[in-house]
Amino acid sequence: MRAVYIAPVEALAKERYRDWKSKFEKPLELSVVELTGETATDLKLLEKGQIIISNPEKWDALSRRWKQRKHVQQVSLFIIDELHLIGGQGGPVLEVIVSRMRYIASQSENQIRIVALSTSLANAKDLGEWIGASSHGLFNFPPGVRPVPLEIHIQGVDIANFEARMQAMTKPTYTAIVQHAKNGKPAIVYVPTRKHVRLTAVDLMTYSSADSGGRPPFLLGSLEDLQPLVDGIHDECLKATVSHGVGYLHEGLSSLDQEVVSDLFQAGRIQVCVMSSSMCWGMPLSAHLVVVMGTQYYDGRENVHTDYPVTDLLQMMGHASRPLLDNSGKCVILCHAPRKEYYKKFLYEAFPVESHLHHYLHDNLNAEVVAGIIENKQDAVDYLTWTFMYRRLAQNPNYYNLQGVSHRHLSDHLSELVENTLNDLEVGKCVVIEDDMDLSPSNLGLIASYYYISYATIERFSSSLTSKTKMKGLLEILASASEYAQLPVRPGEEDLVRRLINHQRFSFENPKCADPHVKANALLQAHFSRQPLGGNLALDQREVLLSASRLLQAMVDVISSNGWLSLALLAMEVSQMVTQGMWERDSMLLQLPHFTKELAKRCQENPGGSIETVFDLVEMEDEERRELLQMTDSQLVDIARFCNRFPNIDMSYEVLEGANVRAGDLITLQVTLERDLDGRTEVGAVDTPRYPKAKEEGWWLVVGDTKSNSLLAIKRVSLQRKSKVKLDFTAPTEAGKKSYTLYFMCDSYLGCDQEYSFSVDVQEGGGGPEED
Structure with a gap:
C-alpha cells in the first residue's frame, strides 16, 4: 500500500518532507520519499517509498503511464493539500491528477481513498462530489473558524504611484507592530519583492531606534548573546538589522543566513521578520501579528502591477496563528484604497473556485492519447466528464462561455472543445486523426508526453531544427521553448539582461531584453561561461537549467527521427554543457573540483607531456601530479574522489x-x-x-x-x-x-x-x- 501526498507548491512539499521524515521513518518504520522530477529516479523512489511526497507536475509526469506502472495502481491513500489552488496558476495540473486517480480507482480493483484539504470555499459541495466524497465526508467551515481566532484590519492608502504607496506604508506598518504585537510578541511583515524586504527592514530599524533612544525595542535578548550568531551572517545589511531585532528573509539569501534568521525568530530573540511575499508558502514561521504591506506585485511580462492571488493572501494570513500560545492572532492588511472593499468581501466570506482546464487541455489530451486511455473523440468527451470543469459548466455557464445549461448545450460545448483542441494537436503533428474520429499518437506526441513537454514546444523544435543548425541556432531554439514563457522579467531587470547579453559568446540580433526567451538564452550562455550571477537571476537560471535537461533529451529524439547525425551529437554535447556548466571547447579538466582556467592551461603545457583529459590526470605518477596541481591534501582528496567516480x-x-x-x-x-x-x-x-x-x-x-x-x-x-x-x-x-x-x-x-x-x-x- 502506498500513500501519496500532493503539495501544490514545491516549497510546501520540501517542508512536509522534512517534517514527516522525522515523524514517520524512525518511529513507525515507514519509508518517506520526495519525488525529484527525473523519471528513472522517481520510479525507484516510488517502488521503495510508502509515503510519497510530490508536487502536481511530478506526479502527473509519473502517473500518465499508470497502466504500465503497477506502483501507481497500488496507491491507496491520495492526499491533496491546498485544493483551493485549483483556481490558481497550477490548477489545471492539480485537476488532471485528481481526475486521473479517480479514473484509475474506477478501472481497477484497488480502492483509492482521496482526502482533500482546502481553505473555506463557497462551492465546496462541487469539489466534494467531484473527488467522490459523500455528504458525510464533506466538512466546510466558514472563514471565521480557525484554530486561533483571527482579527483582521484592512487599511487603505490613497496614493496611485506604486513605489510612493509602498514608501507611505512603512510608518503604518511600524505603528501596527507597536500597537498589536505588545510584550515582544512576534510579527511577520510581507512585502512584494526582495528590494522592498531590505528597504522595509532598514526603515523599521530606523523608526524603532528613533522611538527608543537607547536599547533596540525589537531585540528580545542581549546583543552580547546574539553576537556570535550575528557574526556568522554573510549579508552585511542583514547583520545590521538583526542587531536591532529586525530579521528578513528572501530567496536570494544564502541558506545559512536564512537558517540563522528563522532560528532567532522562532526562539523569540528577534521580534520582527520581514519576508518577500513568495516565501509565504515555504517558510513554516508563525507569529502573533502578520502585516501584509501592499497587496500588489509587478508583472514584468504585462508591464503592470497586479494583485496578489487571494490564495496567497489567505496563506499569509494563516501565519498569524500560534495555537496554545495565543488566544487570538492579528492581521493588518495595507492596500491601495480602491481595493479595500474588494478585500473585505473576499477575506470575510468563503470564495468560489473555478476550473481553468479548458485553457490548458492540449497537453493533457495528448498525454491520454499516448497512454491509450483516449482512442477516439468520444473517449475524449468521456474523459472530460471526470474533471472538475465538467461539474462547474452547468453551475456557472457564463464563466465557461456556455449558451445554456440543457444536456444538449453541455454536450455540444464539450464536443466543440474536444474538436478544437484535437485539431490544434493534429496541426502540431502530435496526434493523427483517422476517419474524423479515431485517434493515435504520432512520434512528436509520444516525445512531448514522455518528457512532459508542451506540444507547442515540440512543434517548434520540429519546425525550427534543420540538418544545418549549428550551436548558436540550437541554443536559440532551445530557449524558444514555451516552458520558458513563464520566466519572470522584473522591473529594472532589462538593463541587467542587456549587460549579460553583451558578454556572451553568441550575439543576439536586436534582442528584446524583456522577452523571457531572450533572458533564458542569456542565462544558459552565462552558465556555460561560469559567469557569477546574483539574486533573482541566479534563481531564474536554476529554473532554466532544470527544464533544459528534459528539453534537450526531447530535442535529441526529434533530431534522431529526422536522422541527422552531427546535430544529434551536438545536442548531446549541449546536455553535457548544461550539467557541467562549461562550453564544449573549454578544457575537460574544468569539470574537476578546484580547477581554474589557469590551472587547466598549466596542465596543457605540462613539460612531461600535455594533460588534457581526466584519464591523462589519473595516469600520472602521484608525485608528478602533486607537483603540477600544487593543491592542499584535502583538495587532492576531492580530485581523487571525482576521478574515481568519472565513468570508465x-x-x-x-x-x-x-x-x-x-x-x-x-x-x-x-x-x-x-x-x-x-x-x-x-x-x-x-x-x-x-x-x-x-x-x-x-x-x-x-x-x-x-x-x-x-x-x-x-x-x-x-x-x-x-x-x-x-x-x-x-x-x-x-x-x-x-x-x-x-x-x-x-x-x-x-x-x-x-x-x-x-x-x-x-x-x-x-x-x-x-x-x-
Missing part, C-alpha cells in the same frame, strides 16, 4: 551474422558495456556542483554514417555495471563494403564519449528488409 567504461561490439548481410536486410549490432566500479557497489549521482539538483547519468548509443551525415540507430541506456544492447538498422540497397561509426555519448560528463569505426560487407540482393 569498456565497450565491445559485434555485428551479428555479419558475414552474410544482404542489401536491404536488417543489420543487428550487439554492444557490450562494462564499467570499472573500483570496488564500489553502485554508481552514485553525477558530480555536478553547477547543476541545481542531483542527477543520474544517462547515455546514448548511436550508429551513424558520417559520409552522408545520417543517424541510423539510437538507444538511450542507463548503465550500472554491465549491459548488453542491440541496435538494428537497415543495410544499404547496393552491395559492397560499407563504413559506419558507433558513438557512445554521455549526457552528463564531457570527455568520456567513445567512438569506433566498423564496416560491413554487404552481399548482393536480399529479399528486401525482413519483417520484424
Whole structure:
C-alpha cells in the first residue's frame, strides 16, 4: 500500500518532507520519499517509498503511464493539500491528477481513498462530489473558524504611484507592530519583492531606534548573546538589522543566513521578520501579528502591477496563528484604497473556485492519447466528464462561455472543445486523426508526453531544427521553448539582461531584453561561461537549467527521427554543457573540483607531456601530479574522489551474422558495456556542483554514417555495471563494403564519449528488409 501526498507548491512539499521524515521513518518504520522530477529516479523512489511526497507536475509526469506502472495502481491513500489552488496558476495540473486517480480507482480493483484539504470555499459541495466524497465526508467551515481566532484590519492608502504607496506604508506598518504585537510578541511583515524586504527592514530599524533612544525595542535578548550568531551572517545589511531585532528573509539569501534568521525568530530573540511575499508558502514561521504591506506585485511580462492571488493572501494570513500560545492572532492588511472593499468581501466570506482546464487541455489530451486511455473523440468527451470543469459548466455557464445549461448545450460545448483542441494537436503533428474520429499518437506526441513537454514546444523544435543548425541556432531554439514563457522579467531587470547579453559568446540580433526567451538564452550562455550571477537571476537560471535537461533529451529524439547525425551529437554535447556548466571547447579538466582556467592551461603545457583529459590526470605518477596541481591534501582528496567516480567504461561490439548481410536486410549490432566500479557497489549521482539538483547519468548509443551525415540507430541506456544492447538498422540497397561509426555519448560528463569505426560487407540482393 502506498500513500501519496500532493503539495501544490514545491516549497510546501520540501517542508512536509522534512517534517514527516522525522515523524514517520524512525518511529513507525515507514519509508518517506520526495519525488525529484527525473523519471528513472522517481520510479525507484516510488517502488521503495510508502509515503510519497510530490508536487502536481511530478506526479502527473509519473502517473500518465499508470497502466504500465503497477506502483501507481497500488496507491491507496491520495492526499491533496491546498485544493483551493485549483483556481490558481497550477490548477489545471492539480485537476488532471485528481481526475486521473479517480479514473484509475474506477478501472481497477484497488480502492483509492482521496482526502482533500482546502481553505473555506463557497462551492465546496462541487469539489466534494467531484473527488467522490459523500455528504458525510464533506466538512466546510466558514472563514471565521480557525484554530486561533483571527482579527483582521484592512487599511487603505490613497496614493496611485506604486513605489510612493509602498514608501507611505512603512510608518503604518511600524505603528501596527507597536500597537498589536505588545510584550515582544512576534510579527511577520510581507512585502512584494526582495528590494522592498531590505528597504522595509532598514526603515523599521530606523523608526524603532528613533522611538527608543537607547536599547533596540525589537531585540528580545542581549546583543552580547546574539553576537556570535550575528557574526556568522554573510549579508552585511542583514547583520545590521538583526542587531536591532529586525530579521528578513528572501530567496536570494544564502541558506545559512536564512537558517540563522528563522532560528532567532522562532526562539523569540528577534521580534520582527520581514519576508518577500513568495516565501509565504515555504517558510513554516508563525507569529502573533502578520502585516501584509501592499497587496500588489509587478508583472514584468504585462508591464503592470497586479494583485496578489487571494490564495496567497489567505496563506499569509494563516501565519498569524500560534495555537496554545495565543488566544487570538492579528492581521493588518495595507492596500491601495480602491481595493479595500474588494478585500473585505473576499477575506470575510468563503470564495468560489473555478476550473481553468479548458485553457490548458492540449497537453493533457495528448498525454491520454499516448497512454491509450483516449482512442477516439468520444473517449475524449468521456474523459472530460471526470474533471472538475465538467461539474462547474452547468453551475456557472457564463464563466465557461456556455449558451445554456440543457444536456444538449453541455454536450455540444464539450464536443466543440474536444474538436478544437484535437485539431490544434493534429496541426502540431502530435496526434493523427483517422476517419474524423479515431485517434493515435504520432512520434512528436509520444516525445512531448514522455518528457512532459508542451506540444507547442515540440512543434517548434520540429519546425525550427534543420540538418544545418549549428550551436548558436540550437541554443536559440532551445530557449524558444514555451516552458520558458513563464520566466519572470522584473522591473529594472532589462538593463541587467542587456549587460549579460553583451558578454556572451553568441550575439543576439536586436534582442528584446524583456522577452523571457531572450533572458533564458542569456542565462544558459552565462552558465556555460561560469559567469557569477546574483539574486533573482541566479534563481531564474536554476529554473532554466532544470527544464533544459528534459528539453534537450526531447530535442535529441526529434533530431534522431529526422536522422541527422552531427546535430544529434551536438545536442548531446549541449546536455553535457548544461550539467557541467562549461562550453564544449573549454578544457575537460574544468569539470574537476578546484580547477581554474589557469590551472587547466598549466596542465596543457605540462613539460612531461600535455594533460588534457581526466584519464591523462589519473595516469600520472602521484608525485608528478602533486607537483603540477600544487593543491592542499584535502583538495587532492576531492580530485581523487571525482576521478574515481568519472565513468570508465569498456565497450565491445559485434555485428551479428555479419558475414552474410544482404542489401536491404536488417543489420543487428550487439554492444557490450562494462564499467570499472573500483570496488564500489553502485554508481552514485553525477558530480555536478553547477547543476541545481542531483542527477543520474544517462547515455546514448548511436550508429551513424558520417559520409552522408545520417543517424541510423539510437538507444538511450542507463548503465550500472554491465549491459548488453542491440541496435538494428537497415543495410544499404547496393552491395559492397560499407563504413559506419558507433558513438557512445554521455549526457552528463564531457570527455568520456567513445567512438569506433566498423564496416560491413554487404552481399548482393536480399529479399528486401525482413519483417520484424
